[in-house]
Amino acid sequence: MTTISVALGDRSYDVAIADDALDTAGPRLAQWLGTRPIIVVTDENVATAQLPRLLAGLGRPAETVVLPAGEATKSWQGLALLCDRLLAAGVERSDHIVAFGGGVIGDLVGFAAAIVKRGCGFVQIPTSLLAQVDSSVGGKTAINTPAGKNLVGAFHQPAHVLIDPTVLDSLDARQTRAGYAEVVKYGLIDDPDFFAWCDAHVADLLAGDPAARTHAIAHSVAAKARIVAADERETAGVRALLNLGHTFGHALEADTGFSDRLLHGEAVAAGMALAYRYSVRTGLCPAADAARVTDHLRRVGLPAGLSDASVTASGAALVDHMAHDKKMAAGKLPFILTRGIGRTFLAADVDLSDVARFLDEERG
Numbered sequence: 001m002t003t004i005s006v007a008l009g010d011r012s013y014d015v016a017i018a019d020d021a022l023d024t025a026g027p028r029l030a031q032w033l034g035t036r037p038i039i040v041v042t043d044e045n046v047a048t049a050q051l052p053r054l055l056a057g058l059g060r061p062a063e064t065v066v067l068p069a070g071e072a073t074k075s076w077q078g079l080a081l082l083c084d085r086l087l088a089a090g091v092e093r094s095d096h097i098v099a100f101g102g103g104v105i106g107d108l109v110g111f112a113a114a115i116v117k118r119g120c121g122f123v124q125i126p127t128s129l130l131a132q133v134d135s136s137v138g139g140k141t142a143i144n145t146p147a148g149k150n151l152v153g154a155f156h157q158p159a160h161v162l163i164d165p166t167v168l169d170s171l172d173a174r175q176t177r178a179g180y181a182e183v184v185k186y187g188l189i190d191d192p193d194f195f196a197w198c199d200a201h202v203a204d205l206l207a208g209d210p211a212a213r214t215h216a217i218a219h220s221v222a223a224k225a226r227i228v229a230a231d232e233r234e235t236a237g238v239r240a241l242l243n244l245g246h247t248f249g250h251a252l253e254a255d256t257g258f259s260d261r262l263l264h265g266e267a268v269a270a271g272m273a274l275a276y277r278y279s280v281r282t283g284l285c286p287a288a289d290a291a292r293v294t295d296h297l298r299r300v301g302l303p304a305g306l307s308d309a310s311v312t313a314s315g316a317a318l319v320d321h322m323a324h325d326k327k328m329a330a331g332k333l334p335f336i337l338t339r340g341i342g343r344t345f346l347a348a349d350v351d352l353s354d355v356a357r358f359l360d361e362e363r364g
């Protein structure tokens, strides 16, 4: 078993990674579940593929709330439904709700836990690659609204994260690739050696090779834990680097209706390639590095541009979506740009009309 700590003072917690984590969930989570009724929230795909295994591992009955699968569940309607179900189940402030699913379930349950009865606890058992390497750690919780991505939410840290890499055996290939975008992101942010590892091992990882999978998860979680511990609430210019590709990516997701036309990880992949190419255009980044990133993503089967992502909106329309970005400060939108692979930084004074022109050139 590998354990990684997220050091946040009195909100610190561990991320435990083990191939039998689901089968031994009862004893591993006993400290948080106590003897109170257990509430497990999941989605319909995870319920079919993995819930029986979790329930057996918990070793005692649990109330299960099964929500529709997909990004649309991260919505006002999904939140209302979940809060009503939690209240009907008699959730108490000291309880820990179990979020068992991908990033949609983790973000939604985390937000419900932050507001139901003015705040109760939750534990994460992430089941998608994306959730295991990124969304289950760090305490960003949210829903989408008609105005954009993750616009209503809270920072609310889980009490524990339990990762069982073997649950990924039932995740389909497209979702695995999408999750991989958030893995390679850590290399592109500040870890060129990890990018090189990704470049060499991505085929093994996507094929489910246990050693490659566990290494990718543990390395990613350690990177995220380090960044979150340094800047929990994204106020110090450190955590914002985890947004590499997201300013572009969230605009692409908005344009495609937060749907399975373009998954979050796919939008982030295209967004990272755009951030690298925009950095070349502004003279910051060697063209060879951007080309290497673009080639890598396309080789993996991820989108690396607007046409790959089936986005036809104008640059101006995409920039309009960006106006709601949570990084916006005093009317200025900082961008995560780069001086090369593993050399990203927060650029404060990006001209949005230039970004719109760049996107129009990309589309053309």
Ligand SMILES: NC(=O)c1ccc[n+]([C@@H]2O[C@H](COP(=O)([O-])OP(=O)(O)OC[C@H]3O[C@@H](n4cnc5c(N)ncnc54)[C@H](O)[C@@H]3O)[C@@H](O)[C@H]2O)c1
Pocket: 043, 044, 045, 046, 049, 050, 069, 070, 071, 074, 101, 102, 103, 104, 105, 107, 127, 128, 129, 130, 131, 134, 135, 136, 137, 138, 139, 140, 141, 150, 167, 168, 169, 170, 171, 172, 175, 178, 179, 182, 264, 265
């Ligand atoms: N809070 C954060 O820090 C953070 C970080 C990254 C992404 N996110 C959010 O996470 C969401 C994306 O998460 P996601 O990619 O996990 O999507 P998701 O939760 O929709 O899961 C992807 C799909 O895979 C299915 N699935 C999940 N695990 C499975 C398994 N083991 N077997 C079979 N099917 C399985 C789900 O039912 C779903 O259909 C987005 O809303 C994104 O904004 C949040």
Ligand SMILES: O=C(O)C(=O)C[C@@H](O)[C@H](O)[C@H](O)COP(=O)(O)O
Pocket: 134, 138, 140, 149, 150, 182, 239, 240, 242, 243, 246, 326
């Ligand atoms: O944890 C973070 O911080 C991240 O930015 C991780 C991202 O992968 C994730 O998609 C996050 O939800 C985006 O943050 P947001 O603040 O732009 O919604």
Ligand SMILES: [Zn+2]
Pocket: 134, 182, 246, 264, 268
């Ligand atoms: Zn993301």
